[in-house]
Amino acid sequence: ETGVTQSPTHLIKTRGQQVTLRCSSQSGHNTVSWYQQALGQGPQFIFQYYREEENGRGNFPPRFSGLQFPNYSSELNVNALELDDSALYLCASAMGAKDGYTFGSGTRLTVV
């Protein structure tokens, strides 16, 4: 199995721009979650997709949006970037909502 892969690994954007982060879930996993991890903090849940439908969302504004594709890969889109959006964005996949998650290595986003 290939695990969870995220791209890009690092990204620098300007305040106000838009960004798309990508995630390929582990083979056979139909659930994908996205997390934001600020420096020195635990991951914060953004949202989760199960079989292409969003089935859970954390306390993030609507400018954070996502998609899950038929092959269960996923995208995280962030519009109107703010300086506080600078963080490590983690994607995690699981076989089902009750299973343990396999995390990718993350995308380090810096907003300047």
Place this chain on the structure above:
Amino acid sequence: TQLLEQSPQFLSIQEGENLTVYCNSSSVFSSLQWYRQEPGEGPVLLVTVVTGGEVKKLKRLTFQFGDARKDSSLHITAAQPGDTGLYLCAGRIQGAQKLVFGQGTRLTINP
């Protein structure tokens, strides 16, 4: 307010010592997981506990889920430098889809 409180947040001990990390909440969780995260990497799942009072062992690591499923602990025996890392507990609230993480315990084992 953090839903899951981990303590201590930082711990630095000598090789060979024992340690315990705690994860506490006022909420009931249907399951609780422990992860370890290395710098520049995503968290790696160590264990999932689902039953109140459950104890699981992974070599020198012992994980316990509280009877009321509101808290958990991670005990490491004879710590080694390779145990250094950020330890995260994460719980799934009953009826909710999201996994809630604690703020983490940064553990340093000195040779």
